[in-house]
Amino acid sequence: MVKRKYCDMISRSKPGPGDGGNTGSWRVMRPVINLEACIPVKTKKNSCFNCWLYCPDCVVSKTIPPVINYEYCKGCGICAEECPTGAISMVAEATPVTEEK
Secondary structure (H helix, E strand, O other): OOOOOOOOOOOOOOOOOOOOOOOHHHOOEEEEEOOOOOHHHHHOOOOOOHHHHHOOOOOEOOOOOOOEOOOOOOOOOHHHHHOOOOOEEEEEOOOOHHHOO
16 A cells, blocks of 8 residues: 655634624524424433534534524525424524514
């Protein structure tokens, strides 16, 4: 087996909220987490977190319960698509927060 020499240079940048600017103002749909169906909340363990893992804007916290930073969330819906229990649903931005539950 031949050893290959790869470039020693690596990326040191870390993505985070705000990389694309404050994008929450132009969102059309927003994700809402049903905490009763969320695996980490139900098990009280750091398990699953697919929403955190797949969020391209890093706006989902890896806490129990997970929290979404709506100031930077674009409303792409990837978190809702990747949730194995369907605990995240996409709601129209025009829907008042009190009607979500």
